[in-house]
Structure formats: C-alpha cells, structure tokens
Amino acid sequence: MCDERQLADMARSPGAMNRRSFAALGGAAVLAGCTSAGEPAQAGDGVPGASGVLRSEVAIATPAGTADATFYRPAQGAHPAIIMWPDIAGVRPASQQMAQRLAAAGYAVLHPNPYYRSVKGQQFADFASFMGEEGFAKVGPWREKNTPEAVMADSKAFVAWLDAQDAVDTSRGIGANGHCMTGSWTFYAAAAAPERVKAAASMHGGGLVTDAPNSPHRIMQAGAMYLVCISQDDDAKQPDAKDALQTAAEAAGAKAEITVYPADHGWTVLDSPKYAEMEAERAWARMLEAFGGL
Template sequence: MPTKTIHIPMADGRADVFAAFPEHRGPVPGVLMYPDAFGIRPVLRDMAEKLAAHGYYVLVPNIFYRHGPAPLVALPAYIGEEARPDIVDRLMPLVHQHTAERTGRDADAYLRFLAGQPEVKDGPIGVVGYCIGGLLATRTAAHSSRVAAVAAFHGPVGTDGTDELAKITGRVHFGHAASDLTPQALNELNTALEAARLDYTSEIYPGTIHGFTMADTDAFDAVGSERHWEHLLALLALLDSALTST
C-alpha cells in the first residue's frame, strides 16, 4: 500500500498530512479523514491504509499544524486511563481555537490538494472524522458542495447549530457513542436532520464510550469499531456511485 507524508501550503502555514492509496489502479475517489484530537499516529495511519485498500485515496491532516507537526504532544503506544487526562488537558485549548471559519480555510486547501492528485478521480469526495474530527467533517460538508458523503463517529456534531447542518448536500452517517448522547438528545438531533431534509442515518452504537473506534485507547470497542467500518464503507459506496454517474 503506497503511503507518504506531505506538507501542504495553507493560508496559515504548512500542514503535514498522511496519504494512503491503492497501488496499480487508475484514479480512485478521494476521502478526507479527520483524526481525533490525538492526531496522526500509527492507529490513524493503519485506519487510512485499511480504507485505502478498499479503493480510496485517503488524506489524514494534522489539524493542529499551526502549533507544530504531529504529534503535538508525546503519546504513549497505548493511551490508557492514567495518560489520557493530562494529554486531553494539553490539547483542549487547541480544540477550542479551531473555529468554523478556520476549518473552512483549511478544508479548501485539503480539497484543492486532493483535486490535484493524479490518483484521485475528478468530482465529489467523501469526508470522515473522529471525535473533534467528526465536527470538522460536518463543517467541511457544510462548507463545500463537493462533499457527497460525510461520516462522523463519536464527534460533537450539531454543535454549530441546525443552520449549518442544513447546508450539507451529501449523504450523512453519524455514529454516536452511548456515553456521548442520550436517546432524547439523539431524537432532538435527528429531528433537526429531518428538518434540514438531509439523507442521513444517525444512531447510538450500544455499549460504546467516547473514542470507541481508536484501537490504541482504553475506549476501544471491537464491536463498535466493526460497526463503524460497515457503515463507513456502505456510505462511501454511494460516493462511488455518484462518481460513476458524473
């Protein structure tokens, strides 16, 4: 599986990004994969390569590039209960600085980069995000009509309000951790998605806690992770169909 680390010129500096794509194939659909706050690391590279093996060019950006290359803080191989609080405390100020306006500027650069790669098909792209990356994925989908499919897992989706959700034109899947969202809150979110006339699925993954897709953390849930892959691949199959029809 070909992979590379690249530096992309941005409005506010240069972003280090990780790319994975199939070998010996023609152009494939592009997918922008936003990581969680812990950023680019072995587990995210593995996830990008797994998705690329299904026939996608996957780009994973360092969302906090303004503050330095990834990883911004030293990460243990396994992020357990003892290590997590200190790491989160150090990263949360950066999360709060990542405004919707900043997300839009960055997304424009990432999408331009994808459009310029010979391995990427012209046309719509997919976006997926985890944790804070889920919010960035939904912001990107609201910002650009090029996004034909968007998925967010254990992310604070809906934070920017229903008006932003209504700007999304692509197909949506939201996979929520059971610890992040009550059934009542899910109903309220889904009512907003209905009002926005989105083509969506939005559900709580039973028995999961925040971060359940990340195999290098104590939040990981194998059943929830597999369910996430099933939903993500089914969603991106619709992206394949959209590209075929253009």
Template sequence: MPRITDTVTTADGSCTVSLHTPDGKGPWPGVVMYPDAGGARPTFDEMAGRLASYGYAVLVPDVYYREGEWQPFSMATVFSDDTERKRLFGMMSKVTPEIMASDAVTFFDYLAARPEVSGESFGTTGYCMGGRTSLVVAGRVPQRVAAAMSFHGGGLASDDPGSPHLLADRIEAAVYVGAARNDKSFTAENGETLDKALTAAGVEHAIEWYPVEHGFAVPDNAPYDEAAATRHWDAMESFFGAHLR
C-alpha cells in the same frame, strides 16, 4: 497500502498530510479522514490504510499544524493527566469552524490535483473532534462534499453558534452518524435535534447508536471495542460505496 507524506500550503502555513491509496493505478474517489482530539498519529495511518484498501485515496491531515512541532499525546493517559488534558483542550479550542472550512478547501484542492484521485467532490469522515469537523465541513464547503461520516463525534447539535446542525440547510452530502452511548458530548436529545434539522433540510442521513462508549472505533483509545469498530468499518464501506462510486 501505498502511503506518501506531503505538505500542503494553507492560508496559515504548511500542513503535513499523509495520502494512502490502494495498490494499482487508480484513480480512486478521495476521502479526508479527520483524526480525533489526539491528532494525526500511527493509529490513523493504519486506519487510513484500511479505508484505502476499500478503493479510496485517503488524506489524513495534521489538524494542529499551526502549533509547530507539537508533542504527541498518550491517549491512554491524556484525560487523567491534568497538564496534558489542559494542553489537549487548548489545542482543540484553536481549531474553529472557520479554520476547519478554510483548511478543507486546501485539502480538497490537493486531492483534486492528485493523479491518484478522481472527481471534484469527496468524502469526509472523522472521530471525536474529527467527527464534528466532518459535518462542519459538509455544511461550510457543501459543493465539495458528497458523503460525510462522523463516529463518536461531539458537539454535533449543541448550543454553540458553530454547531453543525445549524448548517443542515446548506449540506448537499449524504450524512452518517455513528454515535456512542452515555456520551455527554452527543446525547440522545442531541441526536433528536440533529435528526430533525437534517430531516427538515431534506438531507439524506442515518444516525445509528452503538452500544459502546465514546472512542469505540479508534484502536489506541481506552474504550476501543473490536465488534463496534468492525461495525463502523462495514458502515464506511457501505456508505462510501453508495455515495462516492
């Protein structure tokens, strides 16, 4: 799949992005793919290329661009290495809901200006931290998001005042959540809370539970599960096909 690297100017600096498109002329519906806590890296280039092959222009942002030239994480060891774990969580903590929304407007404006991209509203999808970002953006920039997906996303219905379930009455997008079992960051109780909030707000949505562990969809995560990842690709193809076409 064709791929370009570019920079977009945000309120806080220059954010590196990659844009992945199908072969051919287009234009195609746009999707922002938010990486997990490990940030943008080759695994997400591969994943964005696969989603692009379904007929989408897929943007992957460096959500940690405010850190400057940050050292990539090894996803195989980051959670067992105390120093690296602290660095990871320190970087994550700086990506607040306000920052997520502000950056998203810039990403959407960039997509809307690209000749490869059609329309003014877009899809969002994400993993882990990116899964939360996807739903936060759907609630905080509702007029620009037509379909929002989250895979093993954490903090989707928490006590935090920035929890995306509190934005349910603002969401205009259809929502899909692919949740993992035994996930302390999104429990069955959290799923019930999110479902009730989305239902009360009249949001079209689905919450599906995958019988695998957190991290199941991202190939360089230790809990990656090929069968569950295939199911998640099928879900994206179907969901975005229904709501972005």
C-alpha cells in the same frame, strides 16, 4: 468530544489497550519503511490489501500556513477521496493504520495533522501516552485554534489539494471522516465545499448539536449523506441530540443515518481504552456503505 470525566473513566477501564497490545495488532508496522516518495506502505495485521497501498508525507498550503498530512492511496488508478481526521490525541500509529485500511478499501485518503497551526507531526505515541502525559491539557491551546471557520478553511484547502492529485477521481464526490472532536469537522467540511464533499461520517463526534448559529446540525447540506455514530454514554449526556440531528437533516433535504451504538465514547479507535471491536467493525461497515455512494 471526550471530556476529562470520560478520560478518567478510560484510565480505569479494565480493557485499556497499552502499547504492547497495540503492537500486537500491527500498528507499529504501519509506519515502517514509508517515505515521502510514495513507497508501498507496510502491511500490518488487520490491514487487508495494505501491500497495494502507497503512502506519502505531504505539505498543504492553507490560509493559516502549511498543514502536514499523510496521503494514502491504492497503487493503481484513480479513486474517490476521503479526508480522515484523527481524534483528540492526534496523528499516531493507530490513526495511520485506520487511514491505511481505508485506502486499501479503494480510497485516496488524506490524513491531516489537526494541530498543525501549533505543532508538526506526531505528538503522542498512542492514546495511553496521551492520557499519561496530561494530553488533554496539552492539546487545549492547540484545539482552541480549530474554530469552525478555521476547519472550513482547511477543508477547502484539502479539497483543492486532493482534486489536483492523479490518484483522485474527481468525477466522484469526496467523503469526510472524523472521530471525537473531529466528528463535527465532517459537517464543516460538507458545508465548506458542498459541491465536492458529499458524505460525512462522524464517529462519537462531540458538539454536533449546540445553540450556536453555526452548530453542525444547522449547516447540514441538501443531498449530502451524514453517518452519525453516537456512543451510548454521549447519548446519555445529550439524549435529545439524535432527534435534533434527524429533524435538521430532514429540514435540509440531507440523507442521514443516526445510530446510538452499545459502546462508549472512543469505541471506534484502535488504541482507545474503550475500543470495542465488534461495534467498531459495524460502524466501519456502515462508513464504507456511506462512502460507496460517492
């Protein structure tokens, strides 16, 4: 997960994406004209097939209350399901665009609010707003509620909800995708519902290797696929993590692809100051490959 030093570095980045440049990507169009009735999502630049995707705002009962989420899926047929969590800045147009794009690739995508225990809906317009509004401090109390046990309970509830949807092909496995602080959540999802969650894709995820008994690398599941995309600066901070993950995967009988990318933390997120298109597309392609085996 990004820390305050990395946020300060992001703020100084000459390539920092502002609201105007993100809008040029079509991010604002993702939210236009969408209702809870499941109307077609609006096509935005860089979202091939978006016109064939439906979007609904949904509420899901969990042991902690009611989680608000967005459900994207192709307009026709049943498809493998994906739980796609946003990064530390939460649900916003950039993360919605990414979820919509994944649905356009042929998946039923649940995009939950990671902070539903504390607040509902969008809290920041974009990553620039997160940084400019002291977002790191603001989300701190919300983030503390997302213990490994809480994330696993949520994952079970999300899996049960997805399996009850006509748009989900329950004969196929479920995937999980997370960015930044939610990269580790993909491991918790696979551990919470190992009979259903068969692929976990962590994009610059933090806290994957710790000394805790329930460290993500200690709960890898036999037969599951783990795609771990590590940023070069995160690797520099914890160079032994990639080897520990590989060793843990082999011991658990899990499949793993663990790669350090020549890009900095946040490079896969559209509105991140560290967004690096070429390497983001490379990671995206590897994620589609991993989810293709569901």
